[in-house]
Structures are given as C-alpha cells and as structure tokens.
Amino acid sequence: MSPALQGLITIIIGVGGCVAYFYFSNLFLDKVLYPASGPKAGRNINRANMIRPWLFLAPALIALSVYLAYPVVETLRLSLTQRVPGGGYVWVGFDNYVKMSGEPKFWEALRNNMLWLIVVPAMSTAFGLLAAQLSDRIRWGNLAKSLIFMPMAISFVGAAVIWKLVYDTRPADQEQIGIMNAVWLAFDGGPASVLFLKIVPVLGLLGFAFAVGLVAWLLLRPVVRPSGAAAGMVPLRILGVLVAVWLIWVTLRGAIGLIGADLPYGVPQTWLTIPFWNSFFLMIVLVWIQTGFAMVILSAALRGVPEDTIEAAIVDGANPFQIFFKIKVPQIMGTIVVVWTTITIVVLKVFDIVYAMSNGQWETQVLANYMYDKLFRANDWGVGSASAMVIMLLVTPILIWNVYNARKEMR
Amino acid sequence: MDNVVGQKSGLTWAVHISMAVLVALWLFPTLGLFVSSFRTADQIATSGWWSALSTQERQAPAIRVGGAEVEVDGRFVIEGRLFTATNAEVSAWGTTSTAPTANVPGDVVDLGDGVTLSVAEDGAYVLSSPVTTEGTRLPRIFSTAATPPEFTLQNYRAILFEPSNTDGMSKAFFNTLTVTIPATIIPIVVAAFAAYALAWMDFPGRALLIAAIVGLLVVPLQLALIPLLKLHNEIGIGKGYLGTWLAHTGFGLPLAIYLLRNYMVGLPRDIIECAKVDGASDFQIFTRIILPLSFPALASFAIFQFLWTWNDLLVSLVFLIDSSGETTVMTKQIVELLGTRGGNWEILATAAFISIAVPLLVFFAMQKYLVRGLLAGSVK
Numbered sequence: 001m002s003p004a005l006q007g008l009i010t011i012i013i014g015v016g017g018c019v020a021y022f023y024f025s026n027l028f029l030d031k032v033l034y035p036a037s038g039p040k041a042g043r044n045i046n047r048a049n050m051i052r053p054w055l056f057l058a059p060a061l062i063a064l065s066v067y068l069a070y071p072v073v074e075t076l077r078l079s080l081t082q083r084v085p086g087g088g089y090v091w092v093g094f095d096n097y098v099k100m101s102g103e104p105k106f107w108e109a110l111r112n113n114m115l116w117l118i119v120v121p122a123m124s125t126a127f128g129l130l131a132a133q134l135s136d137r138i139r140w141g142n143l144a145k146s147l148i149f150m151p152m153a154i155s156f157v158g159a160a161v162i163w164k165l166v167y168d169t170r171p172a173d174q175e176q177i178g179i180m181n182a183v184w185l186a187f188d189g190g191p192a193s194v195l196f197l198k199i200v201p202v203l204g205l206l207g208f209a210f211a212v213g214l215v216a217w218l219l220l221r222p223v224v225r226p227s228g229a230a231a232g233m234v235p236l237r238i239l240g241v242l243v244a245v246w247l248i249w250v251t252l253r254g255a256i257g258l259i260g261a262d263l264p265y266g267v268p269q270t271w272l273t274i275p276f277w278n279s280f281f282l283m284i285v286l287v288w289i290q291t292g293f294a295m296v297i298l299s300a301a302l303r304g305v306p307e308d309t310i311e312a313a314i315v316d317g318a319n320p321f322q323i324f325f326k327i328k329v330p331q332i333m334g335t336i337v338v339v340w341t342t343i344t345i346v347v348l349k350v351f352d353i354v355y356a357m358s359n360g361q362w363e364t365q366v367l368a369n370y371m372y373d374k375l376f377r378a379n380d381w382g383v384g385s386a387s388a389m390v391i392m393l394l395v396t397p398i399l400i401w402n403v404y405n406a407r408k409e410m411r
Numbered sequence: 412m413d414n415v416v417g418q419k420s421g422l423t424w425a426v427h428i429s430m431a432v433l434v435a436l437w438l439f440p441t442l443g444l445f446v447s448s449f450r451t452a453d454q455i456a457t458s459g460w461w462s463a464l465s466t467q468e469r470q471a472p473a474i475r476v477g478g479a480e481v482e483v484d485g486r487f488v489i490e491g492r493l494f495t496a497t498n499a500e501v502s503a504w505g506t507t508s509t510a511p512t513a514n515v516p517g518d519v520v521d522l523g524d525g526v527t528l529s530v531a532e533d534g535a536y537v538l539s540s541p542v543t544t545e546g547t548r549l550p551r552i553f554s555t556a557a558t559p560p561e562f563t564l565q566n567y568r569a570i571l572f573e574p575s576n577t578d579g580m581s582k583a584f585f586n587t588l589t590v591t592i593p594a595t596i597i598p599i600v601v602a603a604f605a606a607y608a609l610a611w612m613d614f615p616g617r618a619l620l621i622a623a624i625v626g627l628l629v630v631p632l633q634l635a636l637i638p639l640l641k642l643h644n645e646i647g648i649g650k651g652y653l654g655t656w657l658a659h660t661g662f663g664l665p666l667a668i669y670l671l672r673n674y675m676v677g678l679p680r681d682i683i684e685c686a687k688v689d690g691a692s693d694f695q696i697f698t699r700i701i702l703p704l705s706f707p708a709l710a711s712f713a714i715f716q717f718l719w720t721w722n723d724l725l726v727s728l729v730f731l732i733d734s735s736g737e738t739t740v741m742t743k744q745i746v747e748l749l750g751t752r753g754g755n756w757e758i759l760a761t762a763a764f765i766s767i768a769v770p771l772l773v774f775f776a777m778q779k780y781l782v783r784g785l786l787a788g789s790v791k
Contacts, residue, residue, distance in 0.1 A: 006589070011593045011597070014596070014597040015596055018601055026692065026693070030692065053608040053612040054614070056608035057604075057605045060601050060668060063661045063664055064665065066642070066661065068661060071637075071638040071639055074637075075634045078637060130429075131430070131433055135430060144433075146775070150437075150774065150775075151437065153718055153767070153771050154441070154722070155722030155724070155766065155767065157722070157746060158722070158745070158766055161745060161759055163440060164749065165440070165444055165447065165756060165760065166440050166443065168756075175457055176459065177458065179459065179461065293785065297785060345629050348631060349633065351633070355724070355746065356745070372725075384637065388631070388633050388637075392631060398629055399626050402628065402629060410621065
C-alpha cells in the first residue's frame, strides 16, 4: 500500500475515530448508562457529569502517559540495568553511571553543554532584546522583525547546511566560497586586523567579564551583608557566584590568549575543526535560530511597559539608554526569565545541529548527540539511558519552576 | 518616545543603521544558500555567491590538449574547446604555469618543431603539427576567462524530477508530507477535547492534571526513544509511519493541550452558560461553540506542529527510517548528502532549499498565528 494512501486512511481513521469515540461515548453516557429521564433523572445527570470529563480526557491522557510519562520511568529503569546477550536485563545498580563518568567523551559533552547553556540563551536574549527595542522605533520595524524571525521556520538540518556554506573552506590557491573565509582572508595583519580581531574582541570579552562580575556581586551582596531581610537560598547564590567566577576565569584567559595569539593571517581556516572554538561556531547557528523567538516575545513585553513610567523618566531627564536599562528592562525581567528558560530547554535537547555539522568530532560533542551515539551506534542502552537521565536531571529545575509558576497563576 | 520632549533624537540614524546591519547578518546566510541553488556547479565552485551577479574573470585550471587527431593538408590537427559555456570569453592564455597569461586570444604560438597552437576568444583551440602527435605528451593550456553571471533551474530539475537520481528529493519530499499531515491533524483533535475538559469542566484533580501537563511540556523527548522503540517492537508496529505518527502525536500533545486550554479559558463564560440553559449538551457546546471560537489557537498549534514535524530529524531517525531506506525523510536525506556530497554545493543547496521552502511559505503566510501562539505559549 502506498504510504500516501496509508496516510490518508490514517487521517480518516484517526480523526474519524476520535470524533466517533467522543460522540458515541457521550451518547452512551447520556442515553444508556445514566439517562437524564425517569425517576432518578437528577442523580443521573450529576453522575454523568462526573464521568464526562474523563471521557473527554481519556485519549489524551492515555497518549501522554504512554508516550511521555512511562518513558521517563522506563529510561530510569534501563539506566540501572544492563542488557545481557540473548535477551533479558540484569540489575547493575549505578554501574552505567560509573562507566559513563569514566569516559572522557562524556565530560567533553558535559563541558560543551555547559558552554552552550550559557552562551546560546545569553546571546539569543541579548540580540532579541536589541532587535525588539530597535525595531519598535522605526517604520520598517515589522519587516525587519519578520526577517529576523524567519530562521525559526528553518529546520536545524537546513540551518546546518546554510551555515556549512558560510564556514566552507577551499584550498589556499582557490577562491573561497564560504563568506567566513573570504572575510578572514581580507585581514592581512595590518592595523585594521589588529583593531577588529584583537582590540574589539578583547574589549568585548572584558565587558562580558565585567557584566558577569556585576551579576556575581549582586548575588553575593545579601550573603556578605545580611540586611535584615531574608537572604534566602544561600547555597544557590554561592553556586551562582562559583559559576560566575569560573566564567570570568575562562573569559580572561581567552582574552589574554587572544592578545598573545599569533593569528594565521592569509591561511584559509577549516572553522569546524579548530578545537574549543568550533563549538562556538555551532552555537552561532542556534543563536541565529532562537533570536527571532526571543525578539517576538520581548517585543510584546516592551510594548506592555506602561507609558507613564517612561514619560516620568523623560520628564526627569533620563537619556534613551537610561530609559532602556533602568525603566524598561527591569519591568520586563519576568519575560526575560521565561525566554531564557525556554531557550535553555531547546539547548539541552540540541541534537540535529551537532549531528549534521560535526557529529561530535573535533571536541564538539554534546549530551544529546552523545546519547544518540551510545543508543544507536554503540547499542549500549544502559549508558545511553544514563546519559538521557542526565539531560532529564538538567531539565528538572526548570520543570519544577514552570509547574510552580503555573500553580501560582491558577490560584 | 523621544519626541515627547519635542526634539528628534540624534540616535535615529544609529538605530536605522544598527537594525539594517542586524537584518543583513540574519538574512545573509539564507540568501547565500538561495542564490547558490540557482548557480551552475562551475560557478559555485569558483566564486563566492556574493559575486554571483558580476562577471567572473578568473584563471581556469590547466587543461591538457586532447581529442581526435585529423589530417588536414598534410598537417595533423586537434581541435577542441576549453570550456562548455558558450558565453565565456578568454582574455589571456599561455602554455606554461610560469606565464599563464602570455598570449591574447587569436595568437598563434609556435611550440617548436613546427607545432603551433592557437586559442580563440570563445575558448576553441587548434593544435597543428607537421607530424602525428599520437603517443607524445600534448601541451597544457592555461587560460583566463571572463564568465558572465549564469543562473539555471537545472539543479532543481535534477533534484526534483529525475527519478533515477539517487540524490533526488522527490521521494523524501512525499515521505515527509506523509509523516507531517496526520501528525499535525490527529493531536489537534485529541487535544481540543482534553483542553475543553480542563478549561470548562469541574472535576477533582483538574489542577493537578494541568500542573502535570505543564511539567510534561519540557520533558526531553530523548528519554522516550528507547522505551517507545521497544514498546513498538513488542506490540508489532516496529519501524514505520504508524509509529512515527503516534510518537509525534504523543510528543505534541502537552503543548497542544496547554495552548488550547489557555485560549479556551479566556472565552466568555456567558456564551457557554446561555447554551447550557438552552439545553445544549457538553458535546454540542464543544463542537458548535468552542471549536469555531478557538480557531486562532487551533491555527497557532497547527503551525507549530507542522513546522516541528516537517523539520524533525530525531523522531524519524528512530521510529521511521529502516535499513531499506525507502522511508527516508528530507532532513535525513540532507544529512546523507552532507556526508557524501560535502563539496557539491549545487546539490546540497538545492536539496536544502527544497526542504526549507515549504516551512518558509507557511511561515510568511501565517506569521500572525505563529506569533500569537508563541505569546500564548510562553508569556503566561
């Protein structure tokens, strides 16, 4: 049977079956089980109304529990067992986790994932905020937004091809067809190269380190100088500060390395094989995709900022930068957090980009691709499931936070 | 906003310029692929897409004279062409790598022993020798030619309409379509009923269920791969379309229920209560009132689910594509091409553009609903 025909039949059976199920089950409930007539009509209507929600919910609940809830439990179980040749499983406790933590590839994936988790949400949100703010002030803003939003519709694989063309490398004696190398070859080591490839990036890195330091200080202040109010969540704050210190260390080391680096001017680079930095070239692809999302949400939030607060600031003599950073941004902080966490989840699941562009070679491995490797190439379900549980573990704080917020809202 | 005080901000120009730079940065990569998909393999290989519109003056790799030898008037003559393009113009040529531009078109160069070589402007060359050149090493020609911009639809023809082409996308295109349509429609129906129950029916455990669905929204689908593949094998579905449709339905449901419920809760209570007073059953209220009113939310989710299933690679890799390769989808086909045809950008660019063209069309046609869905889905 041709798949197209099969698809058509599935649509008819699927949709028709669903509608028929809802229709006939309601009919059965109202006419046969608890008819709304006869001596016990009132009690019957009440009973029918108690059952009806579950009729409406049943297909969705079954699908959700089989396709999402059960796998979580089953993956946990699989991560604690080992397949034995000839079928069957034996309980091995935490052996899979121990085995996994002994693999350098796992730590490489974890390290890269941490970098992804910091760089991609930060850059997407920052660019999104910038684009949202700028586009609100100009007449062709809607067109501009549309174009920046467009990559959202492009598949990760499509984006991978698009960016592979950007990063393409030809031998030195041929003309470069990747724009990255064409730009790179335009730098010859003269003053312009020093300005754009050393001074500007170093200033950027220092600025980033400074911003991180500021955040760390804000986190640390209530702990060092308890101001009477509940300082709350001290361990979390300390953890945040430790991460910030690590980030500053990495950034400063990068900046110093860049100043001293002897850049290979005039030699075409194979961007995706340069260890450490190639991960950033992959991250750019995801930033490119996610910025549109951040921009759309933040743009709506910026428009929701009450006019009178801005007018008051203008009357008080605030300049546009002060209005933006001191009036608008604090008021949309909640939305920024939502955008940040949403992109964080996308990052944790990122698979296609790495799979299509480098397949984890040259130290670009990430957890999702590591897991795919273990499950379907090495056929090691134990370690594969263990790495899937690591992803789940990283998602869990966001999951709890979301559920907590949703409950708070419903009250 | 800056006009409030009555003076135009000096930053306006900076805003325009920064926005233009940002848009250009975001557009350039896609534009590169788009332009490349219409260029010939020759042109892609020798110049960047940004110079596609200009005439390319470039030195071609050396070509060794070759072809059938014909005896004309006692001399042995070989005629041939340097390139197949008809509109290219040779501007200079030479026979040694040290002086590749020594001669102009029309020159007749004596190579010694009475052998002469000439290259015309259109790339035709004539090698003439008093004795047969068979078995000897023929000279090489270095040429510099100017090729005018050339665009073609041949790439699309080859990828879409040639059934024998193993790099073709037509089969994958239909497979993707086959996966996408049921996987978009079925979750909508299932979710709409559930969302109605969660929005407008009162029953114990409702709040808990909503919280559970919010939680399931972020569960990584990576966790589901092995358990579900095992399950599918045990109940006899194995790898195939049915399993893929079911998987997409399951993975899409949390977002569908969440979006639709949020929308339905906002519908005016009066309408529903009036209908109840008039004796409508819940089923009637749902199909006659709620569904038509929820069209914007349904459209939002339909776009999400369509984009997601169309662009998906992982679910298809795990649940659909078997070793026969008959059921390959476009994303998988492109990944294969990246492996086997890494340098053939005319194939890669065209294949990739075919796969992103449909989502882009949907995106530009229904952007309003997509934005609305995004806003409903996250700013809550």
